[in-house]
Amino acid sequence: MIFGNIFGFFGFLGGLITCLFRLLKKSSRPKVIFLKGGYVCLPVGLIARLFKIPYIIHESDVVPGLANRILMKKATKVAFGMPLSDEILEQHPNYVWTGIPVGPEFRPISGSKQMSLKKAFSFNPDKPLVVITGGSQGSENLNEATRTILPELLKITSVGLVAGRKHYEDMIDLKKYEDWEEASLESNFRMWEFNTTMDELMGAADVVVSRAGATTIAELARLKKAVILVPFERLPGGHQLKNAERLQSADAVVMLKDSDMMADHTKLLEEIRHLVKSPRQRADMADRLSKEARSDAAKRLADIILEEA
Numbered sequence: 001m002i003f004g005n006i007f008g009f010f011g012f013l014g015g016l017i018t019c020l021f022r023l024l025k026k027s028s029r030p031k032v033i034f035l036k037g038g039y040v041c042l043p044v045g046l047i048a049r050l051f052k053i054p055y056i057i058h059e060s061d062v063v064p065g066l067a068n069r070i071l072m073k074k075a076t077k078v079a080f081g082m083p084l085s086d087e088i089l090e091q092h093p094n095y096v097w098t099g100i101p102v103g104p105e106f107r108p109i110s111g112s113k114q115m116s117l118k119k120a121f122s123f124n125p126d127k128p129l130v131v132i133t134g135g136s137q138g139s140e141n142l143n144e145a146t147r148t149i150l151p152e153l154l155k156i157t158s159v160g161l162v163a164g165r166k167h168y169e170d171m172i173d174l175k176k177y178e179d180w181e182e183a184s185l186e187s188n189f190r191m192w193e194f195n196t197t198m199d200e201l202m203g204a205a206d207v208v209v210s211r212a213g214a215t216t217i218a219e220l221a222r223l224k225k226a227v228i229l230v231p232f233e234r235l236p237g238g239h240q241l242k243n244a245e246r247l248q249s250a251d252a253v254v255m256l257k258d259s260d261m262m263a264d265h266t267k268l269l270e271e272i273r274h275l276v277k278s279p280r281q282r283a284d285m286a287d288r289l290s291k292e293a294r295s296d297a298a299k300r301l302a303d304i305i306l307e308e309a
Contacts, residue, residue: 008039015043023051031309032056032076034301037068045071054308058301060100060214061239062246077304081214082246083292098301099294100218105199108224108290117204121160122185128157128276131205136194138164139211142230143171145261149269150177150189157276158188160201168193199223206282207275209268212240212255217247221293226282228254228271230261252288 023029033048033055035041041057045067048055059068060081072078078092081100089095109117115125123129130153134142143163146153153159154177163171171191179187195201202208203223210216212231220227229247231240241257248255254271261268275282294300 012039012043015040016047019043019047020050023047023053029053032305034058034305035068035071037065039065039067042067042070045075049074056305056308058098060218062242063237063239065237065239076308079301079304081218081297082243096300096304097294098304099297100215101298101301102215102219102222102293103199106219106222107295108222109203114204117200118158121190121201121204123158123160123190123204124188127188128206129160129204130157130207130209130272130276131160131162131202132209133162133198133202134164134167134211135162135213135216136165138162138167139230139232140167140170141258141262142209142211143167145265145268147171147174148265149272150174152269153272154187154189156273157206159190160205161189161191162195162198162201163191163193165194207272209272212244214239214243217243217289218293218297221289221291222295224286224290226275226285227289228256228268228275230256230258230268233258247289247292250288250292252285252292254285 035057054076056077057075058079062082078095079098084097118125174191177189208225209228212229229244231244233241244255247253
């Protein structure tokens with residue numbers, strides 16, 4: 001930890017020096033700078049202040065990280081991915097809710113399209129489908145919980161597991177549950193290292209179990225899905241936990257803490273089982289979650305940047 005902090009400090013100094021030289025010439029200075037957040041933006045923002053270059057910040061998470069908290073004080077506009085209360089907007093006229101830009105492929109689909117996607121992934125279109133994903137690298141804890149509860153899950157639903165590039169080999173034993181008969185999936189279980197069409201896979205799902213990263217939440221909100229969030233609690237600042245808590249308070253998701261799941265894997269089974277058997281609750285949750293997204297997020301951000309420039 002100490003060496004990491006020392007390394008980070010010198011990296012920060014290096015960033016300051018680099019930004020200083022990049023922006024030293026007036027002829028090469030931008031009219032406006034867009035900062036997406038994170039510690040790498042801090043030196044850019046501080047040097048922008050020095051040269052009085054306006055900058056705009058986009059904060060995806062419910063609670064801003066340290067770098068953004070420092071930079072927000074002098075930002076021309078602070079765009080948020082999550083909705084803000086009227087009280088906050090009144091207190092901070094430079095705050096605006098834009099949503100989080102996601103690809104156009106993430107959009108609500110019809111029931112017939114969902115059935116078609118289930119077929120395309122070789123699942124039974126007449127059975128519910130639960131998709132479990134820890135992102136491109138995967139989640140060891142989600143994978144292990146899935147391994148424990150999979151036999152019981154398959155009694156009530158089809159299951160698609162995206163094990164992730166980092167953990168796929170550790171989960172290869174679950175391939176025994178993939179029962180194919182003449183290119184037809186008989187077992188209603190599939191596992192991928194990573195799926196390049198996550199919009200289609202999550203679009204096919206009736207329930208998605210996921211970590212609580214802001215962009216993933218925005219994608220699921222645009223898809224209008226019933227979601228169980230299992231936030232990774234040990235991230236600095238607890239951003240995923242706070243994202244999930246905010247949405248749980250709005251009854252837009254079911255939240256299960258990672259520590260609770262690891263203490264008892266069957267807690268995940270029970271949450272999935274309840275949603276699989278509750279189509280009305282799934283629909284209500286999906287409606288509420290969809291209200292947390294903006295389909296025009298990219299355009300709103302672009303308009304703000306161009307207006308300032």
